[in-house]
Amino acid sequence: MTRQRVLSTALGVVAVAALLGLAAWLSGDRAEQRAILGAQTLFTLSTPAPGLYQWTLSGGPEPEGPTVRWQDAVAVDRGDVVALHVAEGLTTGDRVEMGQRLAVLTSTRLQEELADLRAQIVALESRRALLTAGSRDEEVTEALRRVRVAEARQAEALASVDRLLKLDGQSVVSELQLQEARLRADVMQTELDLARAGVAVARSADRPEALAEIDARLAGLSARVDILEDLTERPIVSPISGVLALRTAPEVLQVMDIDALHARFPIEQAWRPQLSPGAKVTFTSAVTSAPVQGELVSISDAAHPLNGRQVFWACATLDNPGAGLRPGMSGTVSLEVSPARELLGRALAAVGP
The missing domain is CATH 1.10.287 (Helix Hairpins)
Structure with missing residues (x-):
């Protein structure tokens, strides 16, 4: 009987020590993970297939990635010669406003038919x-x-x-x-x-x-x-305000809303119970001179495999003063993990004398 009590007490001490260590790790600790920045809203003109032009507006603080808010497409005759003409004076990095004409798609075959009709x-x-x-x-x-x-x-x-x-x-x-x-x-x-x-x-x-x-x-x-005239010259008008990026196919043109950005990053399973939307986050990048503050807005409902372990994907919104950050940048997200005092109290009661 004495040996059993000694053994029980020893196990209790070990459990308490472990829980105290866990509480010390959780309370006041900061979790850090690598994060990738994305635009709050992104407008893209792409050519996913020959003869197909597609307009996509995507974005949103979704942990699994941005969602498509709106999409449109137009197919052209593959025997036709269709060219994209960017509006005069626009270059990568320019600020554009909602409703501004960015470019125009022109059809050579339809232009020839249009010229003949005008002559008649x-x-x-x-x-x-x-x-x-x-x-x-x-x-x-x-x-x-x-x-x-x-x-x-x-x-x-x-x-x-x-x-x-x-x-x-x-x-x-x-x-x-x-x-x-x-x-x-x-x-x-x-x-x-x-x-x-x-x-x-x-x-x-x-x-x-x-x-x-x-x-x-x-x-x-x-x-x-x-x-x-509507078919021959189809104008490309920006549905959002943001920064223009001219690229090569398939994504030939993008407008990124960078007034606020999203940071997407994984969190460990052990941190998940202690994290909830509204938690303050800090993003640090080698490109920026000072950390940027933000807020955790969403966490995935299910865990996903990543490098041999299960993680939850989280998304935080970040302020972008001076537009110093850009989508695609990487850095470190740091966020405080709440203490698990209630969990520790229950454990102590379970191993009490």
């Missing part, structure tokens, strides 16, 4: 201007010339009929020949009537049928031009 519109508008300008001397002159020609042909046809009628009295002309001559005279009379009507049209300022046809064609061409 110019030609039709010129024709319409001639029709609405009233009579023109050269048009009237040409119409009168056609009348003179028609009159001469009609006079010749009538003279031929007269000759045949005289010969018909001598019974040397067949009835068929006479009918053909009269028919030709009628045709020449019709041509003369049309020529005289042409003079009236040339002298008139009102050509409603011709104008209506031109207006209908202009409306159709203009509608097609409006569609092609």
